[in-house]
Amino acid sequence: MTIRLDHGLAYVEADLAFRGRTLHLDNVILDTGSASTLFASDRLLEISIVPEPSDSLKRIRGIGGVEFVFTKRIGRLAIGEIAMLDFEIEVGAMDYGFPAQGILGLDFLLRAGALIDLDRLELHPARPGRPGSGR
Numbered sequence: 609m610t611i612r613l614d615h616g617l618a619y620v621e622a623d624l625a626f627r628g629r630t631l632h633l634d635n636v637i638l639d640t641g642s643a644s645t646l647f648a649s650d651r652l653l654e655i656s657i658v659p660e661p662s663d664s665l666k667r668i669r670g671i672g673g674v675e676f677v678f679t680k681r682i683g684r685l686a687i688g689e690i691a692m693l694d695f696e697i698e699v700g701a702m703d704y705g706f707p708a709q710g711i712l713g714l715d716f717l718l719r720a721g722a723l724i725d726l727d728r729l730e731l732h733p734a735r736p737g738r739p740g741s742g743r
Contacts (some may be wrong), residue, residue: 609686610640610731620712620731622647623683623703629655630678633709636687638731642670642713643694645685646677648730651709653696657682666698675700687712690720690733 611707612619618638624631624647633647646668649657659665663678677700685695695716702708716722721734 609690609723609731611726611731613729615706616711617706617708618729620687622710623680624655625650625685626652626655626680626682627677627727635707636710636712637708639711640714640717642723643714643715644668644698645711645716646700646702647697647710648708649699650701652699658683660698668698668700675702678697685716687720687722687731688714691713692716692719692733693717727736 609620617625619634620636620638622633622636624633624719631651633651636647649711657680663680665676665678668675668677677698679696679698681696685692685697702710717724723732723734725732
């Protein structure tokens, strides 16, 4: 997966699947400083991701300040060749003053054992036989 740089931020593309519906996002920030993976609620409405009574509510803090989010288990999250099934994401407003449809956090990157090649601006799946290739 190619990493795109824009205004000093690294972006990747993501594909989400939820209850038989899919969504492609092309402005997802690759952020090793974010503990969790977050997506913009207005975009996820397109595949009917809305808060439900079984979802957890959380207050998160980051560069953008404090935000309330809800958690949702989705069927699949894929970043290029790297795909995770039954993955928990956070959903929030993401009103940070710049265009971002999501933040790919360390939770996804660690679970995938993703390799970030900043020389070539590429994101790769874990090497075969290495820990972290969990799907």
